[in-house]
Amino acid sequence: MGAQKSPARKPSYxxxxxxxxxxxxxxxxxxxxxxxxxxxxxxxxQELNRFRLIQEFGEVGMFRESIRDFxxxxxxxxxxxxxxPHCLLSEYRPEDDRLFVLSTFGFSGAEAPSSFEISxxxxxxxxxxxxxxxxxxxxxxxxxxLEDALIAPLFAPDGAFLGVVACGxxxxxxxxYNPIDPKDRYAxxxxxxxxxxxxHNFRVNEQLKKEIEERKKVEKMLESKAxxxxxxxxxxxxxxxxxxxxxxxxxxxAMGFAxxxxxxxQEGLPSQAQGFxxxxxQELNRFxxxxxxxxxxxxxxxxxxxxxxxPLVDLNQVVERVIARNSFTIEQRKASIHCQPLPTLPAHTAxxxxxxxxxxxxxxxxxxxxxxxxxxxxxxxEGASYCFSIQDNGIGIDKESQNQIFGLFQRLHASNHxxxxxxxxxxxxxxxxxxxxxxxxxSQGKGKGAVFSFxxxxx
Amino acid sequence: MLRFYSASNGVVNSEKAMxxxxxxxxxxxxxxxxxxxxxIVIHTTIGHDFxxxxxAAHQRCPQATVVGCTCAGxxxxxxxxxxxxxxxxxxxxxxxxxxxxxxxxxxxxxxNSYQKAREMAETLKAETPGVNMVHILASGIxxxxxxxxxxxxxxxxNEIPVFGGTSSDNMxxxxxxxxxxxxxxxxxxxxxxxxxxxxxxxxxxxxxxVPVGRPLTVTRSRANQVFELDGQPAxxxxxxxxxxxxxxxxxxxxxxxxxxxLLPDEYHQTxxxxxxxxxxxxxxxxxxxxxxxxxxxxxxxxxxxxxxxNLIFSGLERMxxxxxxxxxxxxxxxxxxxxxxxxxxxxxxxxxxxxxxxxMQSPLMKGRRLPWLxxxxxxxxxxxxxxxxxxxxxTSIYALVRRSTHVKE
Numbered sequence: 016m017g018a019q020k021s022p023a024r025k026p027s028y029x030x031x032x033x034x035x036x037x038x039x040x041x042x043x044x045x046x047x048x049x050x051x052x053x054x055x056x057x058x059x060x061q062e063l064n065r066f067r068l069i070q071e072f073g074e075v076g077m078f079r080e081s082i083r084d085f086x087x088x089x090x091x092x093x094x095x096x097x098x099x100p101h102c103l104l105s106e107y108r109p110e111d112d113r114l115f116v117l118s119t120f121g122f123s124g125a126e127a128p129s130s131f132e133i134s135x136x137x138x139x140x141x142x143x144x145x146x147x148x149x150x151x152x153x154x155x156x157x158x159x160x161l162e163d164a165l166i167a168p169l170f171a172p173d174g175a176f177l178g179v180v181a182c183g184x185x186x187x188x189x190x191x192y193n194p195i196d197p198k199d200r201y202a203x204x205x206x207x208x209x210x211x212x213x214x215h216n217f218r219v220n221e222q223l224k225k226e227i228e229e230r231k232k233v234e235k236m237l238e239s240k241a242x243x244x245x246x247x248x249x250x251x252x253x254x255x256x257x258x259x260x261x262x263x264x265x266x267x268x269a270m271g272f273a274x275x276x277x278x279x280x281q282e283g284l285p286s287q288a289q290g291f292x293x294x295x296x297q298e299l300n301r302f303x304x305x306x307x308x309x310x311x312x313x314x315x316x317x318x319x320x321x322x323x324x325x326p327l328v329d330l331n332q333v334v335e336r337v338i339a340r341n342s343f344t345i346e347q348r349k350a351s352i353h354c355q356p357l358p359t360l361p362a363h364t365a366x367x368x369x370x371x372x373x374x375x376x377x378x379x380x381x382x383x384x385x386x387x388x389x390x391x392x393x394x395x396x397e398g399a400s401y402c403f404s405i406q407d408n409g410i411g412i413d414k415e416s417q418n419q420i421f422g423l424f425q426r427l428h429a430s431n432h433x434x435x436x437x438x439x440x441x442x443x444x445x446x447x448x449x450x451x452x453x454x455x456x457x458s459q460g461k462g463k464g465a466v467f468s469f470x471x472x473x474x
Numbered sequence: 475m476l477r478f479y480s481a482s483n484g485v486v487n488s489e490k491a492m493x494x495x496x497x498x499x500x501x502x503x504x505x506x507x508x509x510x511x512x513x514i515v516i517h518t519t520i521g522h523d524f525x526x527x528x529x530a531a532h533q534r535c536p537q538a539t540v541v542g543c544t545c546a547g548x549x550x551x552x553x554x555x556x557x558x559x560x561x562x563x564x565x566x567x568x569x570x571x572x573x574x575x576x577x578x579x580x581x582x583x584x585x586n587s588y589q590k591a592r593e594m595a596e597t598l599k600a601e602t603p604g605v606n607m608v609h610i611l612a613s614g615i616x617x618x619x620x621x622x623x624x625x626x627x628x629x630x631x632n633e634i635p636v637f638g639g640t641s642s643d644n645m646x647x648x649x650x651x652x653x654x655x656x657x658x659x660x661x662x663x664x665x666x667x668x669x670x671x672x673x674x675x676x677x678x679x680x681x682x683x684v685p686v687g688r689p690l691t692v693t694r695s696r697a698n699q700v701f702e703l704d705g706q707p708a709x710x711x712x713x714x715x716x717x718x719x720x721x722x723x724x725x726x727x728x729x730x731x732x733x734x735x736l737l738p739d740e741y742h743q744t745x746x747x748x749x750x751x752x753x754x755x756x757x758x759x760x761x762x763x764x765x766x767x768x769x770x771x772x773x774x775x776x777x778x779x780x781x782x783x784n785l786i787f788s789g790l791e792r793m794x795x796x797x798x799x800x801x802x803x804x805x806x807x808x809x810x811x812x813x814x815x816x817x818x819x820x821x822x823x824x825x826x827x828x829x830x831x832x833x834m835q836s837p838l839m840k841g842r843r844l845p846w847l848x849x850x851x852x853x854x855x856x857x858x859x860x861x862x863x864x865x866x867x868x869t870s871i872y873a874l875v876r877r878s879t880h881v882k883e
Contacts, residue, residue: 043716100521
């Protein structure tokens with residue numbers, strides 16, 4: 016026989032009342048618990064959204080047109096991410112030891128000053144903090160009337176202090192805004208770090224842009240100056256040509272009459288007048304040489320030598336012709352000329368003769384009479400070019416003058432010591448440059464001889 | 475004929491936010507539309523600079539009538555946004571003058587809700603003949619919404635559909651704001667009358683809460699102020715039941731302190747529930763009484779409520795299905811939407827919230843950009859079973875539909 020099931024006892028009213036209360040209590044606890052869970056989920060949602068915004072700011076803030084634009088975007092993102100009514104972004108300028116406000120959000124013009132006297136020493140470490148935790152700083156920022164704020168320093172990647180960002184609320188804002196959650200300072204630090212790096216990048220880019228702009232400006236200025244110089248040179252050279260050409264005709268007449276006077280009447284003249292006539296004749300000759308040289312120089316300047324169409328010139332033959340043409344002077348000074356075998360290269364024959372002649376005669380001229388001129392013509396290949404040197408044992412050139420001597424009418428000595436018009440080396444320089452080369456002089460100093468070198472392109 | 479355009483955004487700079495919204499909403503209309511007489515309805519969260527918003531709207535659209543209110547969150551085509559600075563707008567472009575009109579008042583309270591609403595309705599009726607639906611945006615703190623509805627009914631009759639909601643702040647229940655052109659009101663109410671005979675409004679409503687435990691009986695009350703429940707100070711008892719401190723402010727309690735009241739039988743089907751929910755947004759610190767948004771006579775039984783996720787989703791589907799059936803074959807030109815502030819982030823996480831909104835928008839939008847302006851407010855007006863009602867904790871959808879000869883019977 017199975018056990019008899021006893022009928023269920025009916026609960027008393029008091030028991031039912033108790034169970035009801037317990038149930039009610041469980042239900043209400045359940046409601047509250049559910050609400051707490053929703054709050055936690057909501058907090059997580061907010062945090063996720065915040066990091067999404069920080070990420071987005073990294074992209075949006077990267078290439079802004081101006082610092083104002085960048086700072087405006089940055090403050091707006093801080094407002095959005097941290098849901099505060101006010102934000103201020105400032106930049107530290109070491110030269111002023113002050114923070115300058117780049118952008119504000121939610122402050123009236125009168126509330127936010129343009130700069131603060133807060134030095135980097137106020138910020139220990141990179142972490143953000145609550146303004147309410149730093150009474151000294153709160154005092155210094157009292158003008159902003161912030162009851163509390165998230166504050167974080169901005170640093171460059173190399174650790175340089177760049178500025179400060181503050182995002183917070185005033186007392187009256189607390190009507191609708193919850194007090195700042197201290198946990199928010201972690202995300203705030205992350206965003207401030209991002210802003211710091213972007214600000215640094217912006218400033219570096221700005222500096223680069225500025226440098227490029229300045230360089231472009233300088234280049235433009237140089238180009239313009241070079242154009243001016245070229246134009247002025249061309250005008251001068253044209254002027255020299257016209258002047259020398261026009262002077263040549265009256266000079267020729269003067270020389271003709273001087274020659275006639277000398278030939279027909281010199282013997283009848285008193286000896287003092289004969290002396291005067293000789294001086295006139297010598298000076299006219301000198302004048303004529305100057306004009307010839309000036310003309311030669313002007314012609315060189317006005318003609319554009321096309322190096323591509325130049326004939327090949329054997330420089331050995333050029334030097335031989337120069338020596339033959341000047342054999343009287345060479346023999347008179349008992350000068351010895353030693354010449355290495357020279358190359359054949361594209362050049363203007365007459366100009367090459369002029370170049371070697373000027374340099375060889377200079378070497379003889381600037382060797383004191385008591386010394387026998389020893390001249391060496393040397394050559395060595397330099398890549399596709401050749402470097403020539405005319406080496407002498409003459410009076411030498413002091414270091415300071417070595418660059419001057421190629422200038423027009425540049426003479427280092429009085430004409431009564433060494434005759435000449437100061438055009439020879441200018442002509443040499445012009446010839447070498449016409450051939451796309453370069454010329455320079457070297458000397459160990461006075462009395463130690465000189466070496467005139469020039470480079471000419473090879474075949 | 476009215477045409478509607480909407481946009482919403484989370485741009486924090488108020489001026490930029492308004493410009494951006496207008497540009498987005500009116501993108502297809504070209505520059506000339508900005509100079510027309512427009513109606514701009516604004517919903518904004520509490521953090522925006524309202525003066526800047528209104529000034530930007532007027533600057534861009536000098537001929538526009540601008541109305542609006544604050545809310546706990548904005549719902550647009552772009553989704554829901556409950557940040558401190560969220561903005562949504564609906565722009566109505568009238569083909570001819572008189573297709574819409576507005577009336578407004580300041581300082582609307584429980585005791586004067588009938589009078590103020592009646593005066594507004596009279597103004598609206600006088601100035602805008604042919605109003606066939608009324609859109610209310612009112613202060614949500616201590617309005618007696620049922621009395622306000624009576625005021626409207628006494629002017630326009632019971633047939634006129636009334637929709638809209640009460641404004642809110644960010645669930646703190648401290649203050650809410652309403653906007654009329656350049657004015658910012660703190661306890662105001664706005665009525666928009668639409669007088670486009672080609673338009674009608676179809677509504678849907680539901681809530682997903684269930685009453686729990688034994689009811690509490692109102693033992694002392696005056697109009698919408700409840701002094702005692704079960705013979706004890708009303709707020710104190712409620713807080714005790716919810717295990718919350720007696721001095722809790724009402725705002726943070728909104729998500730858990732909803733009260734359910736039995737609905738008359740004839741509304742059960744259309745409301746999809748036997749209970750209608752009431753929210754408490756104002757508490758008297760002195761006597762621990764609280765205010766409901768409708769009159770609450772002595773003897774009324776009120777239940778604590780608990781949300782039921784299954785009911786939320788199934789109710790939502792039923793509501794949209796019913797609404798879709800009613801508007802089938804007709805052109806929906808815009809949707810206004812009021813949702814209880816507690817149904818935003820205070821109750822749902824983002825994923826659930828987005829899912830709820832998607833479930834509402836998708837069947838109505840059918841792949842096109844249907845102008846949509848919604849807000850999380852403190853309460854909702856909806857016409858149910860032929861009667862305009864005010865309720866809380868619901869989702870209420872108001873689809874503006876172009877009348878068609880093929881209306882489904």
